Amino acid sequence: MKFMLTTSAVLAVFLFATQSHAADGQEVYSNNCAVCHDAMPPKMGDKQAWEPRLKQGQDALMAAVVNGKGTMPPKGGNSSLSEEDIKAALNYMLDQVK
Numbered sequence: 001m002k003f004m005l006t007t008s009a010v011l012a013v014f015l016f017a018t019q020s021h022a023a024d025g026q027e028v029y030s031n032n033c034a035v036c037h038d039a040m041p042p043k044m045g046d047k048q049a050w051e052p053r054l055k056q057g058q059d060a061l062m063a064a065v066v067n068g069k070g071t072m073p074p075k076g077g078n079s080s081l082s083e084e085d086i087k088a089a090l091n092y093m094l095d096q097v098k
Contacts, residue, residue, distance in 0.1 A: 023085040025092030032078050033089055040071075050097040061090055 029037075034044070042049035053061060065086050068074035075081045081089075 023082070023088035025088035025090075025095075028081070028085045028089035029092050032076050032081060032085075033093070036072070036076070037093070044093060045096045047097045050094070054094070054097070058090070058094070061094075062087060065090060 029044075037044045042053060062083070065072070066075060066083065075086065
């Protein structure tokens with residue numbers, strides 16, 4: 001019985017520790033995207049530059065980030081970013097131009 005309780009407790013701690021938490025879009029942006037998007041087009045918050053991209057839709061924007069486009073490498077150069085991270089950063093960026 002004691003073994004089962006200990007095993008259950010260890011499993012619960014493991015599951016809690018490995019659960020993915022919602023990505024913080026601003027943090028992902030600051031740590032991965034800001035270097036370029038604060039200096040090069042489309043700049044963060046530049047509604048005019050983002051307008052044609054917004055018309056493409058979020059799926060097309062996600063694909064561009066995941067696969068790379070133009071001078072932007074796939075996943076903005078950080079292959080460890082999850083799609084959840086990318087989506088959170090993209091939503092944060094898009095919120096700045098709405």
